Amino acid sequence: MxxxxxxxxxxxxxxxxxxxxxxxxxxxxxxxxxxxxxxxxxxxxxxxTPEHVLDAGIAAIRAGHTRYTQVAGLRALREAIAAKFHRENGLNVDWRETLVCNGGKQVIFNALAATLNEGDEVIVPAPYWVSYPEMVQLCGAKPVVVSCGANSGFKLTPHALEAAISGRTRWLILNSPSNPTGAVYSREELQALAEVLLAHPDVLVLSDDIYEHLIFDGIEFFTIAQVEPRLRERVLTMNGVSKAYAMTGWRIGFGTGPGWLIDSMEKLQGQQTSGASSISQHAALAALTGPQDxxxxxxxxxxxxxxxxxxxxxxxxxxxxxxxxxxxxxxxxxxxxxxxxxxxxxxxxxxxxxxxxxxxxxxxxxxxxxxxxxxxxxxxxxxxxxxxxxxxxxxxxxxxxxxx
Incomplete structure (x- = not known):
């Protein structure tokens, strides 16, 4: 129609x-x-969803935590998010450098919408999560899809990254573990990509780590800002509670990045959805700070x-x-x-x-x-x-x- x-x-x-x-x-x-x-x-x-998280959500309702929160999220939750990034990813994050959104998808969209203009390009390794190129296009920019087949383990290589970068490149999107392939980037593979990115200081990196805890066979998880600290000031690291804690319907995602980017994303969210559900934020706080078994x-x-x-x-x-x-x-x-x-x-x-x-x-x-x-x-x-x-x-x- x-x-x-x-x-x-x-x-x-x-x-x-x-x-x-x-x-x-x-x-x-x-x-x-x-x-x-x-x-x-x-x-x-x-x-x-784990029982203690359910209990925290119910307790939040009973306690009257049913009103608006700050756009960027409850301070207690943002502090817990900063502690999570430090504890699990080795990132020294101040709570002010975090943002709570209505799911991980909004974290990604906010970042792209806050930074992209017509003519900008975003490198999207394929296979990709279906929403990446569509989000880029909705922001008026161009997704530059780089095919990464089975011969490379469905992962982006440094050579392919270098070939895809142009004067218009604004972002690279990385997703590990990957949806749809389950591929995981090793420390060495991320470091090799980082070496290419260091030579292109205008390229931002969006690291989608939402499947971080679903990793098998003794493989260790790494995120690119952890592997190469020199990239920290141009990396947005996205995560959330949906996959790790079976909380998809609670709609809580979060991210950390440079202050200028987080501030811009908060400004956008303030005119879009405002803060995430207050009840869900209290439940997410329990997820991040409670038992992890x-x-x-x-x-x-x-x-x-x-x-x-x-x-x-x-x-x-x-x-x-x-x-x-x-x-x-x-x-x-x-x-x-x-x-x-x-x-x-x-x-x-x-x-x-x-x-x-x-x-x-x-x-x-x-x-x-x-x-x-x-x-x-x-x-x-x-x-x-x-x-x-x-x-x-x-x-x-x-x-x-x-x-x-």
Missing amino acids: TAPGYGLNRFLAAAHPSATYKVMDRVATRRASGAQVISLCAGEPDFD FIQRSRIAFKRRRDLVVEQLNLAPGLHCEMPQGAFYVFASCEGLLGKTTAAGTRLTGDEDVVNAMLDEAGVAAVHGSAFGLGPYIRIAYALDDASLRQACEAIQGFCQGLV
């Missing part, structure tokens, strides 16, 4: 809706019609699920996936399915055909890799109980075996 004569903002008109939410809408429609669907498309843990328990469960899904998907003819190092996604190549026809007569010409047919014919929902900037792949979110994951994998195997 087109807008009436008033028209739309031209940057919004050129943007695309989230592919993940489009699949989720299809799942909801099919379930409403009575179909049985196992959804492997949503990027959120299936665990309940939930993180280890969920990591153990996700590793078990990862191992199960990778093993089972690699038994499906035409699918192939490497072992992801973090997050809760498997990025499986479906190149071996293309050119084949499903049992219902659908010819598979691309990865979007694959996920659509899997939903329609096998009752399993995934997201096509081309929506993340690299096809032909499918993204499977294994944030679901073991029995459902096994059932979904068996349905996918049956779907693949039925192709001709």
